[in-house]
Every structure is written in C-alpha cells, then in structure tokens.
Amino acid sequence: MSAANARLQPLRPDELDADQRRLYDAVLASPRGQGGARRLMLRDDETLTGPFDAWLRTPVLGEHLERVGMALRTDTVLPAAAREIAVLVVAKAWSADFEWWVHGLIARGEGVPEDAIEAIGQGRRAELEDPSCQAAHDVASEIVARRRLEPATLERARDALGERALVEVVTLVGFYQLVSGILESFHPPGPSDDLPVIGLPPMAERAGIDLYEGASTTRAVRRLRPDPIPEDVLRRVLRAATWAPSGGNFQPWNVVAVRNPDRKQGLAKLYREIWTEYAAQRRALISPMPDDLREPAERMLRAGDHLSDHMGEAPVINVFCFHPERVHITDASLDRPSVVGGASIYPAVQNLLLACRAEGLGCVLTTLLCSREKEVRELLEIPEPWATAAFVPIGWPVGRGHGPISRRPVEDVVFADRFGTTLFESTSEVTA
Numbered sequence: 001m002s003a004a005n006a007r008l009q010p011l012r013p014d015e016l017d018a019d020q021r022r023l024y025d026a027v028l029a030s031p032r033g034q035g036g037a038r039r040l041m042l043r044d045d046e047t048l049t050g051p052f053d054a055w056l057r058t059p060v061l062g063e064h065l066e067r068v069g070m071a072l073r074t075d076t077v078l079p080a081a082a083r084e085i086a087v088l089v090v091a092k093a094w095s096a097d098f099e100w101w102v103h104g105l106i107a108r109g110e111g112v113p114e115d116a117i118e119a120i121g122q123g124r125r126a127e128l129e130d131p132s133c134q135a136a137h138d139v140a141s142e143i144v145a146r147r148r149l150e151p152a153t154l155e156r157a158r159d160a161l162g163e164r165a166l167v168e169v170v171t172l173v174g175f176y177q178l179v180s181g182i183l184e185s186f187h188p189p190g191p192s193d194d195l196p197v198i199g200l201p202p203m204a205e206r207a208g209i210d211l212y213e214g215a216s217t218t219r220a221v222r223r224l225r226p227d228p229i230p231e232d233v234l235r236r237v238l239r240a241a242t243w244a245p246s247g248g249n250f251q252p253w254n255v256v257a258v259r260n261p262d263r264k265q266g267l268a269k270l271y272r273e274i275w276t277e278y279a280a281q282r283r284a285l286i287s288p289m290p291d292d293l294r295e296p297a298e299r300m301l302r303a304g305d306h307l308s309d310h311m312g313e314a315p316v317i318n319v320f321c322f323h324p325e326r327v328h329i330t331d332a333s334l335d336r337p338s339v340v341g342g343a344s345i346y347p348a349v350q351n352l353l354l355a356c357r358a359e360g361l362g363c364v365l366t367t368l369l370c371s372r373e374k375e376v377r378e379l380l381e382i383p384e385p386w387a388t389a390a391f392v393p394i395g396w397p398v399g400r401g402h403g404p405i406s407r408r409p410v411e412d413v414v415f416a417d418r419f420g421t422t423l424f425e426s427t428s429e430v431t432a
C-alpha cells in the first residue's frame with residue numbers, strides 16, 4: 001500500500017492528544033513493538049502502520065482493540081502456527097495485503113510450511129500435517145466463505161483443538177476480519193520504501209490471463225485434487241459458460257453441477273465401466289505402433305486410467321444437458337452423422353474449460369458417459385426429453401495442470417478460398 005493510496009493522513013507523535021498518546025505508547029510497548037517486529041509497526045517518521053493509526057482516531061476503542069489483538073497472541077492456548085494460518089485465511093478472503101504480508105512473516109517464523117501459505121494465497125485448501133493447524137484452517141475457511149460452521153467441521157475442530165482453542169479460533173477470525181475491514185477501508189501505507197509490502201499473489205493469473213495464452217495451454221487435466229472449489233470461483237467459471245453463443249440464442253442447455261458424493265460416485269462407477277472397455281481397445285490398437293507414437297498415447301491412457309479411478313473424488317462434475325427440441329439441427333436430413341446440434345452446446349463447454357484454465361482449475365471434457373444416458377438420467381433426475389452432451393470434472397490439479405498442447409499447425413488447417421490451397425506459409429509464425 002503506497003502513501004499515495006492512504007485515506008487517512010498518518011498521525012505523528014507530536015500531533016497526538018493524551019488518549020491517543022496512551023494508545024500509541026501501548027502499541028510500541030507491546031511485544032509487537034519489540035525487536036525486528038518494530039520495523040513493521042513504525043515508519044521512519046514515527047507514525048504507526050497497520051490498523052493502529054486508524055484506531056488513534058478513536059483511541060479508547062483503539063486501546064481495547066489493541067489489547068484484544070495482543071491477548072489473542074499471548075493469552076490463548078491455540079498453538080501459534082494454527083493461529084497464524086487462521087489469520088492468513090482471513091487475510092486472503094479479504095485480499096488484505098498488509099495483513100497477509102505481516103502474518104506471512106510471522107507464520108514462517110512459527111514454522112508454517114511454505115506450500116501451505118502458497119495454497120492459502122491461491123484460495124486452495126492447505127493440507128497440514130498438524131491436526132490443530134488443519135482444524136484452525138478449516139474453521140477459518142468455512143467461516144469466511146460460508147459465514148457459518150458446519151457441524152462436521154465443528155466436531156473435527158473440537159476433537160483436534162479442544163473447546164477453548166476452538167472458541168479462540170472463531171474469536172480470532174472475527175477480530176482479524178475487523179482488522180481487515182480497517183485496512184481495506186483506509187489503505188494505510190506500508191512501513192517504508194525499503195521494506196515493501198509483498199501482498200497476495202495477483203489475481204491476474206486467474207482472472208486476467210491473456211486469451212491466446214489461455215487457449216494455447218488449455219489441455220485435458222485428468223489428475224484432480226478432491227479439495228473443494230470455493231463457491232465464488234465455481235460461479236465465475238459456470239457464468240463464463242453461459243456467455244457462449246447458441247443457434248437463435250436459445251441456449252438449449254443446462255448444467256447439473258454434481259457435488260454430492262453419492263451421485264459423483266454413481267457417475268464414476270458408470271464411467272469406469274465404459275473407460276475400462278475403451279482403454280483396452282485403445283491399448284490393443286496402439287500396441288503395434290513404434291515407441292515414439294505409442295508412448296504419448298499410452299501416457300494419455302494412463303492419465304485416463306487415473307481419472308477413471310478417481311472421477312468420484314473430483315470436487316465437481318459438471319453434466320451438460322440439452323433439450324433436443326430447442327436445437328435447430330440444419331444438417332439433420334443429410335446422409336451423414338449430424339453435428340450441428342452440438343454447436344449450440346459445446347461452445348459453452350469450451351468457455352467453461354477456458355474459465356477453469358484462467359482460474360488455475362484442472363478440467364477435462366468427457367463424453368464417454370453419454371452412452372449411459374438412461375442411467376445418468378435416473379441418477380441425476382434429468383427429465384425426458386433432456387439429454388446429455390458432456391461431463392466435465394473440474395478441480396485443482398494434482399501436478400502442473402494445464403500446459404503445452406500438441407495440435408495440427410494452422411498452416412495445415414486453414415485453406416485460402418478453395419479447399420486444399422494453403423493460406424499461410426509454414427514459416428509465417430504470428431505470435432499473440
């Protein structure tokens with residue numbers, strides 16, 4: 001946060017009245033004002049950073065709040081690492097850069113693993129070995145995301161933390177939401193130019209990825225983690241699907257976003273049956289091929305095996321359904337397989353894939369389950385005459401996720417004016 005964005009002019013010590021001075025002194029006398037940490041609290045001109053300068057405007061209230069903040073660190077039984085994880089979850093939810101930065105430093109000092117901090121920064125569920133850290137993480141995440149605590153989360157946290165620490169986490173989440181509100185309302189500048197606030201990872205990677213970059217790296221990601229997808233992310237990617245064009249703008253499709261574990265397992269069981277047969281046929285076909293052709297195909301099949309074994313664990317399986325009577329199929333009477341109907345549905349699927357790419361979510365378009373439409377209809381209570389067009393499991397990738405793709409070059413694909421005449425010379429590489 002730069003001084004230019006500050007909405008309150010920081011108060012220097014010589015400007016303070018007696019009440020304000022008492023709060024100012026209390027902040028610097030507390031453990032957070034000692035040693036190296038003092039540099040984070042105090043600017044060169046001796047004004048206070050964080051929420052404290054704002055609280056100087058209401059110093060009596062500020063004094064109480066300062067004491068609560070300190071008590072949450074010194075008078076609690078909640079382990080320090082668990083505490084800092086909960087603060088980071090709140091900072092992420094509020095996009096509160098200053099809080100994220102200061103508490104990231106404290107969290108590292110308390111031994112919070114780097115990959116957990118990274119996961120929280122990316123809005124994923126951190127996997128923590130320490131049960132009290134995991135409980136604090138899950139409680140904080142649920143409160144900030146859903147504004148309530150589900151009974152199962154509560155019971156797990158009670159077991160891991162005990163009731164005192166559990167209440168402390170919930171209290172702490174409330175307190176740091178208050179602090180975040182102050183920081184995000186008043187944008188206090190950071191401590192100094194040579195100590196820059198390193199805030200949350202930019203949203204650009206997820207929300208503002210270049211279209212060409214995204215489209216050229218959206219590939220089938222079949223290894224997905226079971227971690228839940230935040231509701232707002234799910235809404236964003238599915239809203240992107242609704243932006244797709246369709247014949248007459250009829251939008252003849254709906255999506256069933258399947259999150260229920262039993263229904264997901266039902267789909268997964270059906271999928272496994274078809275995949276097993278399909279993969280055996282493919283392996284028989286590729287077995288005589290030379291290694292350089294067989295190996296990529298085998299790699300794809302291995303990834304497919306993984307998806308088939310774990311599809312039910314994907315956090316969401318999106319089932320695209322369509323209404324056959326709302327699709328104007330202009331090639332229906334031709335003596336060849338009709339494809340035009342799908343053109344009012346699959347652009348929406350592709351929009352979903354691209355949006356997942358932009359969010360860092362793995363995804364894969366699958367159609368094998370369409371052959372088991374009757375069972376899928378029963379499982380998901382899809383009424384006649386609605387039919388199924390695509391099944392798209394999505395989730396945070398296990399490995400690298402999206403990346404380079406292998407496709408025919410544009411020179412081979414595009415013709416000039418008549419079929420067969422090349423439009424682009426093979427050397428004409430035009431980059432985005």
Ligand SMILES: Cc1cc2nc3c(=O)[nH]c(=O)nc-3n(C[C@H](O)[C@H](O)[C@H](O)COP(=O)(O)O)c2cc1C
Binds near residue numbers: 222366367369
């Ligand atoms: C119409 C269609 C149906 C597909 N069906 C499946 C499927 O049922 N299961 C699967 O694992 N992948 C499926 N895929 C993914 C393709 O196998 C994948 O996009 C292709 O092999 C290219 O791989 P890449 O996107 O990773 O480069 C399907 C893709 C499309 C476009």
